[in-house]
Amino acid sequence: xxxxxxxxxxxxxxxxxxxxxLIAPAMALLVLFFVLPLTGLLDQSVRSPDLSIANYVRALxxxxxxxxxxxxxxxxxxxxxxxxxLGYPVALTMSRVSGRxxxxxxxxxxxxxxxxVLVRSYAWIVLLQRRGIVNxxxxxxxxxxxxxxxxxxxxxxxxxxxxxxLPFMILSIYGVLRSIPRDLSMAASNLxxxxxxxxxxxxxxxxxxxxxxxxxxxxxxxxxxxxxPALLGGPETLMMSTLIGQxxxxxxDWGLAGALSVILLALTLLLVGLFGRVLRLEGKGI
Amino acid sequence: MASPSRxxxxxxxxxxxxxxxxxxxLLLPTLIVIPVSFGSQKYLQFPxxxxxLTWYRAFFADREWLAATRLSIMVAGLxxxxxxxxxxxxTLAFARGRLMGQGLARALILAPMILPHIVVxxxxxxxxxxxxxxxxLPGFVVAHAILTLPFLFLTLSAxxxxxxxxLELAAASLGAGRVAAFRYITLPLLMPxxxxxxxxxxxxxxxxATVSNFLSSSTSKTLMKKMFEDIDFDVSPxxxxxxxxxxxxxxxxxxxxxxxxxASQRAPKSAATPLPVARSAMKTA
Amino acid sequence: MMTHExxxxxxxxxxxxxxxxxxxxxxxxxxxxxxLDDVSLEVAPGEFLALLGPSGSGKTTLLMTVAGFxxxxxxxxxxxxxxxxxxxxxxxxxxxxxxxxxxxxxxxxRDNVGFPLMMRxxxxxxxxxxxxxxxxxVGLEGYGDRLPSQLSxxxxxxxxxxxxxxxxxxxxLMDEPLSALDKNLREQMRLEIKHLQKRLGVTVIFVTxxxxxxxxxxxxxAVLDKGQLIQIGAPRELYERPCNAFVAGFLGETNFLPGTVxxxxxxxxxxxxxxxxxxxxxxxxxxxxxxxxxxxxxxxxIRLQAGPAxxxxxxxxxxxxxxxxxxxIYLVDVxxxxxxxxxxxxxxxxVLAEGTPVSVSWRAADARVFPGA
Numbered sequence: 030x031x032x033x034x035x036x037x038x039x040x041x042x043x044x045x046x047x048x049x050x051l052i053a054p055a056m057a058l059l060v061l062f063f064v065l066p067l068t069g070l071l072d073q074s075v076r077s078p079d080l081s082i083a084n085y086v087r088a089l090x091x092x093x094x095x096x097x098x099x100x101x102x103x104x105x106x107x108x109x110x111x112x113x114x115l116g117y118p119v120a121l122t123m124s125r126v127s128g129r130x131x132x133x134x135x136x137x138x139x140x141x142x143x144x145x146v147l148v149r150s151y152a153w154i155v156l157l158q159r160r161g162i163v164n165x166x167x168x169x170x171x172x173x174x175x176x177x178x179x180x181x182x183x184x185x186x187x188x189x190x191x192x193x194x195l196p197f198m199i200l201s202i203y204g205v206l207r208s209i210p211r212d213l214s215m216a217a218s219n220l221x222x223x224x225x226x227x228x229x230x231x232x233x234x235x236x237x238x239x240x241x242x243x244x245x246x247x248x249x250x251x252x253x254x255x256x257x258p259a260l261l262g263g264p265e266t267l268m269m270s271t272l273i274g275q276x277x278x279x280x281x282d283w284g285l286a287g288a289l290s291v292i293l294l295a296l297t298l299l300l301v302g303l304f305g306r307v308l309r310l311e312g313k314g315i
Numbered sequence: 316m317a318s319p320s321r322x323x324x325x326x327x328x329x330x331x332x333x334x335x336x337x338x339x340x341l342l343l344p345t346l347i348v349i350p351v352s353f354g355s356q357k358y359l360q361f362p363x364x365x366x367x368l369t370w371y372r373a374f375f376a377d378r379e380w381l382a383a384t385r386l387s388i389m390v391a392g393l394x395x396x397x398x399x400x401x402x403x404x405x406t407l408a409f410a411r412g413r414l415m416g417q418g419l420a421r422a423l424i425l426a427p428m429i430l431p432h433i434v435v436x437x438x439x440x441x442x443x444x445x446x447x448x449x450x451x452l453p454g455f456v457v458a459h460a461i462l463t464l465p466f467l468f469l470t471l472s473a474x475x476x477x478x479x480x481x482l483e484l485a486a487a488s489l490g491a492g493r494v495a496a497f498r499y500i501t502l503p504l505l506m507p508x509x510x511x512x513x514x515x516x517x518x519x520x521x522x523x524a525t526v527s528n529f530l531s532s533s534t535s536k537t538l539m540k541k542m543f544e545d546i547d548f549d550v551s552p553x554x555x556x557x558x559x560x561x562x563x564x565x566x567x568x569x570x571x572x573x574x575x576x577x578a579s580q581r582a583p584k585s586a587a588t589p590l591p592v593a594r595s596a597m598k599t600a
Numbered sequence: 601m602m603t604h605e606x607x608x609x610x611x612x613x614x615x616x617x618x619x620x621x622x623x624x625x626x627x628x629x630x631x632x633x634x635x636l637d638d639v640s641l642e643v644a645p646g647e648f649l650a651l652l653g654p655s656g657s658g659k660t661t662l663l664m665t666v667a668g669f670x671x672x673x674x675x676x677x678x679x680x681x682x683x684x685x686x687x688x689x690x691x692x693x694x695x696x697x698x699x700x701x702x703x704x705x706x707x708x709x710r711d712n713v714g715f716p717l718m719m720r721x722x723x724x725x726x727x728x729x730x731x732x733x734x735x736x737x738v739g740l741e742g743y744g745d746r747l748p749s750q751l752s753x754x755x756x757x758x759x760x761x762x763x764x765x766x767x768x769x770x771x772x773l774m775d776e777p778l779s780a781l782d783k784n785l786r787e788q789m790r791l792e793i794k795h796l797q798k799r800l801g802v803t804v805i806f807v808t809x810x811x812x813x814x815x816x817x818x819x820x821x822a823v824l825d826k827g828q829l830i831q832i833g834a835p836r837e838l839y840e841r842p843c844n845a846f847v848a849g850f851l852g853e854t855n856f857l858p859g860t861v862x863x864x865x866x867x868x869x870x871x872x873x874x875x876x877x878x879x880x881x882x883x884x885x886x887x888x889x890x891x892x893x894x895x896x897x898x899x900x901x902i903r904l905q906a907g908p909a910x911x912x913x914x915x916x917x918x919x920x921x922x923x924x925x926x927x928x929i930y931l932v933d934v935x936x937x938x939x940x941x942x943x944x945x946x947x948x949x950x951v952l953a954e955g956t957p958v959s960v961s962w963r964a965a966d967a968r969v970f971p972g973a
Contacts, residue, residue, distance in 0.1 A: 048412025051404035052420060058401055059423050062457045066438035118333035137338040141345045143565050145522035147542050148558040152344040155351055162361045215669055216702035218689040221719035224327060234706045253431020255525045260546055270433035277437045290434040297431055
């Protein structure tokens with residue numbers, strides 16, 4: 030009971046020294062193999078080939094790289110908007126139906142979530158390639174005469190990325206919708222509001238925390254998305270992530286890769302810093 | 316109160332229709348690989364003209380595929396263990412301890428989940444090349460442990476916050492020291508959450524593609540790297556067979572984890588938590 | 601608190617008039633459970649009716665049926681003669697106070713109270729003015745800009761009330777509105793709601809499982825059990841003349857003495873043979889001599905006298921004395937399975953010690969005899 034005697038100590042808490050010992054392994058692991066590699070990138074960006082900001086000048090001064098950066102932001106924004114528009118109705122239905130129906134929807138949302146991104150990107154290739162299912166079907170029913178080029182287009186990357194990120198948006202919104210007490214809808218209805226008025230004045234405003242959280246999360250993940258654009262995108266749909274990958278393993282221009290990474294990292298950190306509070310990582314939705 | 320039978324419970328048909336369409340959009344492209352994997356032609360076919368196990372046989376006869384599978388399972392198992400070993404004490408430190416710079420430590424633990432995976436991957440690639448960790452088991456294990464850590468941490472934090480702290484006080488009043496209280500009270504109550512979290516961490520590691528893609532070498536690659544290359548160079552239906560195996564395997568593992576959680580929820584006061592969302596952040600990008 | 605400005609609400613030329621509610625043969629079945637089993641009742645304009653019953657009795661289902669959140673499988677509901685059975689809740693124009701208030705957490709009190717007015721197309725300025733006026737009526741003047749989360753439970757309760765009356769609905773439905781409050785506040789709110797209701801003249805249907813609340817607040821009480829309406833009447837009538845053992849036991853405390861019918865007289869009094877002698881009470885139904893019957897007598901109706909059993913009384917012994925402030929409870933062993941519960945005013949010079957032999961009696965008209973055991 031000596032701990033309890035400590036002035037001001039939380040009687041049920043660990044001492045600072047014990048706390049430190051407990052957290053030390055995690056911190057050591059992260060500092061060595063996570064922080065060090067990331068600072069290594071920063072180091073590369075200003076020291077390769079020699080100490081200067083030349084890599085940043087190259088990255089930010091180039092029309093091509095700026096175009097890729099803008100495309101990445103634009104594509105991420107579109108994916109986010111699409112995920113919101115497609116995801117909200119599902120979350121709404123999920124929060125309203127009960128029992129078995131809810132389970133069915135949950136399974137439909139979770140199965141893709143638990144399926145590897147690679148498998149899902151592959152599935153899109155199976156569907157969309159020249160001799161893929163979509164082209165075959167369209168040819169067979171005579172809508173088209175020659176196979177369409179569906180892969181390696183921006184729209185395809187967008188749809189496939191939305192497909193991957195949609196479950197996250199749905200679960201984020203659903204987590205909040207679920208917590209809205211049912212009697213609020215009943216009260217609105219009793220007070221004279223029809224279905225749409227109830228949604229507009231009560232459900233929608235109360236679901237906004239989930240919307241914000243979903244939007245920020247999807248946007249941030251989309252910014253750094255690699256696998257899907259790398260497999261489904263072509264040269265004209267190059268994104269920041271695929272560009273960074275190329276510079277790292279193909280061009281071996283680690284200085285530029287470092288600068289581009291730092292720019293992407295800074296963009297993400299800026300967003301998290303500005304809006305991070307809406308992420309609700311501790312919330313019930315998680 | 317009886318559940319209201321109309322107006323509030325009901326949803327309007329446009330919303331229902333939209334929901335059905337979106338669910339089809341979500342599910343269909345995922346499941347399409349399953350019938351494709353049972354075809355026999357060299358190119359992809361749907362529906363297959365002839366059902367066969369050709370591509371499954373090809374998978375199990377291919378040395379490279381099997382080596383990649385073995386490596387991925389090893390990495391997933393070891394990285395899950397490593398992540399759990401550091402996550403459990405770290406969670407306890409946050410939940411029960413007194414830490415300086417708690418906010419910073421928290422941000423650091425959660426960072427691998429939020430920062431762009433491509434940046435993490437490239438950073439690790441450059442650093443690990445210097446340390447000769449590319450294509451090595453320790454390299455993969457450490458990287459994946461870091462990527463699954465935030466997710467385990469959130470799961471365990473949620474579970475521990477649901478534990479009644481007075482249970483530990485009660486244990487102390489009954490003569491249990493710090494270690495005994497943890498060993499006999501806290502740990503057993505956290506077990507379902509730990510087990511569930513480990514199952515999900517395992518799959519997360521197995522499915523992780525971005526970082527694996529960069530940390531693999533030409534002779535030592537994970538299953539995801541091998542799939543990535545195969546998809547990129549020639550789209551052989553063997554990938555469909557592998558995909559099907561992965562889907563089935565993942566769902567079985569998750570089903571088992573859910574059963575564990577379900578069984579444990581019947582026991583009063585155990586701290587099992589729902590986990591799906593954090594994971595989505597983990598596995599993408 | 602809710603004293604001033606009640607008249608501010610009464611813009612109607614017709615003066616205070618509540619709506620008449622009529623429920624005819626309402627039935628509702630969930631799976632195998634009969635939530636409502638042929639319930640019919642009428643509520644007069646301006647009346648305060650309490651629906652009382654244990655959980656699962658169907659009282660909430662009945663209220664939800666009137667509100668429009670449940671559609672009865674059979675039966676009809678009319679408000680002022682208009683059949684509303686198939687009318688959706690938002691078109692019924694009834695006020696409702698929910699158990700947990702259901703205040704919109706993202707709206708200020710003014711917007712909460714103004715919400716039904718907005719739905720009725722009232723312009724914003726008038727909405728705000730009327731909302732503030734009604735908030736004043738419930739004692740929350742100047743609270744219009746606050747959010748519900750900044751209020752205490754009792755204050756939230758008042759806002760819920762204000763929101764339900766601001767559009768002057770003819771009928772106010774209340775679903776256990778006081779159950780979330782602590783005891784003192786609950787007792788205070790009982791009277792405030794009752795007084796406000798009388799001033800507004802609005803008809804109230806009030807669901808509660810608290811029998812004391814029903815007795816204190818209501819003009820009439822409807823007792824429900826297992827989906828059926830058991831008895832409806834003024835509080836005093838229900839308490840003093842329960843129609844069966846369930847009502848007798850559910851409203852207030854009572855003693856049940858099982859026995860065999862010895863005979864009945866022309867005045868409606870029945871005599872029962874019990875273990876310790878013969879007792880009598882008013883028969884609620886025709887009784888056949890020799891059959892089983894149950895006598896119910898309230899603790900405060902029983903007289904105790906030290907000494908051996910008098911004629912027509914039961915002999916017993918004081919088993920335990922429980923001092924409860926204003927009254928003292930005597931548990932008297934009269935040879936039945938459970939001791940009799942007798943309540944007497946606590947008067948210092950009149951204390952019977954434990955073990956004292958006593959004579960136990962009551963006026964036959966104060967006890968009720970129900971057929972069956």
